[in-house]
Amino acid sequence: MMEKRPNKPTEKMFCKTSFLAMVILTVVITGLIIDTTRADNDNFYADIIRLDNVATKIHQSYVEDIPSKELIDNAIEGMIKSLDPHTSYFETKQYEELRIHTEGKFGGLGIQISIRDDVLTVMTPIGGTPASRAGIQSGDQIIQIEGESTEGITIDKAVNKLRGEPGSEVTILIRRTGEQKDIEYTITREIVQIKSVPFYGMMDDGIGYIHLQAFSQEAANEVENAIKDLKSQGLKGLVFDLRLNPGGLLPQAIEVTEKFLPSDKLIVSTRGRVRGQNKDFHSSRAEVLPTDMPLVVLVNRASASASEIVAGAIQDWDRGIVLGDTTFGKGSVQSVIPLDKSHHIKLTTALYYTPSGRCIDRPNIARDTADEQSDSEADTNVYRTKNGRIVYGGGGIVPDFVVEPELPSMPVRALFGEDAFFQFANMEYPRLQKRDTEIGAEYTIDKKTIEAFYDFLDSIEFSYKNAAQIQFEEFKKRSGLIADTTKSDSESQSGEPKWSEEHRAQLDETSAKMKQIFKAESQRELEENREEIKRHIRKAILIREYGQDNEIVYRSRLSRDKQLDAAMQILTETERYEALLKAPEQD
Known part of the structure; x- marks a missing residue:
């Protein structure tokens, strides 16, 4: 039986390879013209030529003919995997799905997901959705989707697998802390639409309550209307609930924070390598909730991104008490950058910092709980609020008053x-x-x-x-x-x-x-x-x-909300509330 030999390089193959090299070289030259942010010791030109050489040799001499698109796609995927879990590369269909998702209406299970400790993890189930009704919890690890392992999966690929036609089913395998066996859920997909303020109302003793579920386009307007309505009912103090809030639009985070702070107060800063990413965002109008009215902000481990911006600003300005669990620690800025008509890259370009200078983003390192870090990554700097209280960095917002939630049996x-x-x-x-x-x-x-x-x-x-x-x-x-x-x-x-x-x-x-x-x-x-x-x-x-x-x-x-009960007790005890906002006396 005659052995099949590899095809010899043809003229067509050399043309394709030359074209590939020209494309890479063009990218290199363009990159050198516009890339003024790389470190002095970063030999970008030599490294990209090395990449070109590898791609060219594989394309010319590998035993099988590998399509150049497949070769480059795999190279891009490898580069993306070496970055943080929020950076992604999109072709046309994937980008269209991203656009639909950011508009706040999509078909799926109703969960916000992230990569934690290199594992696909539920940030929060959205109230009233199939995932919430099934009992999916914040911190659940999704280890399989439709029987396939999620090891090494990107967020965007996971989203694509979890979404589908409304009425169709998807089976996921969950690993949960405290459970001795993995749990399998088969959940029916639905159209999910996120509301900003699903509920607000007066509680006991003149204490108002507002639940902000997401920072969608109308979040700030809905919060303002809720505050004004509660004020008309004799509001004496407010509980602002950001638990299970995965974040959303940065402008809305700034506008929501403005409802509680006087004008011209720093709310959040972004810092990145590119000069245009270094920005300070201040309140631009007077507060809606009077500054002398007591405020407690509820957070938990599923409070992320825009929620952490609001909680961090209120804490740093001593405008109110932050109560609950340490927040998620998603404090990075993603920019969607077009590469050409068909391809986009969602790139992490900056990090969020609170007014006191704390970085909200938590390092993507191995940890068992939301507030554990390795010694090498721990933020040991001391940060202080306006009144001189010590607050802690290292990722997420650490509450002023920690109250753990009551878990089901x-x-x-x-x-x-x-x-x-x-x-x-x-x-x-x-x-x-x-x-x-x-x-x-x-x-x-x-x-x-x-x-x-x-x-x-x-x-x-x-x-x-x-x-x-x-x-x-x-x-x-x-x-x-x-x-x-x-x-x-x-x-x-x-x-x-x-x-x-x-x-x-x-x-x-x-x-x-x-x-x-x-x-x-x-x-x-x-x-x-x-x-x-x-x-x-x-x-x-x-x-x-x-x-x-x-x-x-x-x-x-x-x-029967343990954290809400603690918040209302603090709001009704004026001396205790004021004492929590004061810096400890120096000996």
């Missing part, structure tokens, strides 16, 4: 993983209508409804596995009592213990007894959390009746 997390509350509400709602049940602010879950919920769990074969059961099943796999589907036959046989028939029978009998024990224990744990389960059933039915952004739904959700 383990059985309730498992129920969220099955989307049980939302599915049951849809099933139960028509029955409640037939029974003429009044679903309002005073609605409570009766005995018949909770029994129907447990029947529903049986119908979907819901099985809550506590930590002991998971560990026991792992033991059975290691012991060879049950097959481990994650291993090949050869792997299973090589490490599998050899049991006598007598001992295997005894172990099987023990296993059957343990199964009954675990079942009873799971039922006991569910029953232990009965009141919490009832609250989530109630919330799901209220959402089914009124929708996500209704006042009754919001007030129900806020009624």
Whole structure:
């Protein structure tokens, strides 16, 4: 059989290669003309010639004919991967999808994502979306999309995989801190439209509340209208909620901050290598909320970008108390730069800095929690607010008053993983209508409804596995009592213990007894959390009746909000509020 030999370079191939070299050389010369920002020791010209030489040799002499587009696309992809996770390269279709996304309306799951510790991570689920209803949480790691690993994936490629036609389904595998096993979600895509201020209202003791969900085009106007309305109702203090707010438009971040600060106050600075990226943004009009009116800003680990600009400015000017968790630390500026008619690059060109000089952006380094850094990357500089209070850099905004949120119990997390509350509400709602049940602010879950919920769990074969059961099943796999589907036959046989028939029978009998024990224990744990389960059933039915952004739904959700309760307590204690804004006395 004759061996097939590589094709000899043809005249056509040499022409293509020469053309490729000319294109690269043209880019080099153009780059040298306009690139005045590179370091003195950066031999850009020699390095780009080296790249040209490699591309040319591969194109001329590699055993297979590699199309020049594929070669260059792979080279670009390699360069992009060496940068931060927010830098991306777009061809025509990808750029069109980016444009649709930035307009604030898109079809998908309703999550904001980023790359954290080189893993695709959920920044925040958007309220009222499929992801939120399914129980997706901030910090969840998406390790698979449709059975394919997300290792090495870019944000834009992930977005493309997660989006699709409304009504279609996508399956993702989630890895969550505190969970012993990965969780699989199959979620139906919907058209997602983000509102800026889904709810505001008066709480107790003259304290107002505004929830800003996103910095879309109308954010500042909606915040101003909400403040004016609350002032007309006798406002004495304000809670401004930026939790789960992933950010948005920089001009809106500046305009929103202006509602709380006097004119001509520095709000944020951007600093980059290109001179045009170095800008200071000041408030240009008088505040809407009087400066002597107490203010608390709520943040958490999913508060990012524009949210951090607002919180950082309010903190640095001692305009109010920042309360909650350390924020996400997404403090970089992306510029979409056209390369030609078909290609664009979204390039990180600057970083955000608060008025005191803190960089908002968190270094993309390995960490287990939002406020951990390696010693080499830690920001050890001391920053001070207007009143002289010490504030901390290193990425994100560290609250003045830390209050960790109350997390659902383990059985309730498992129920969220099955989307049980939302599915049951849809099933139960028509029955409640037939029974003429009044679903309002005073609605409570009766005995018949909770029994129907447990029947529903049986119908979907819901099985809550506590930590002991998971560990026991792992033991059975290691012991060879049950097959481990994650291993090949050869792997299973090589490490599998050899049991006598007598001992295997005894172990099987023990296993059957343990199964009954675990079942009873799971039922006991569910029953232990009965009141919490009832609250989530109630919330799901209220959402089914009124929708996500209704006042009754919001007030129900806020009624057991640990961070909001702490904020309102501070606002009603004048001396405590003022003390938190003062610098500690020097000895």
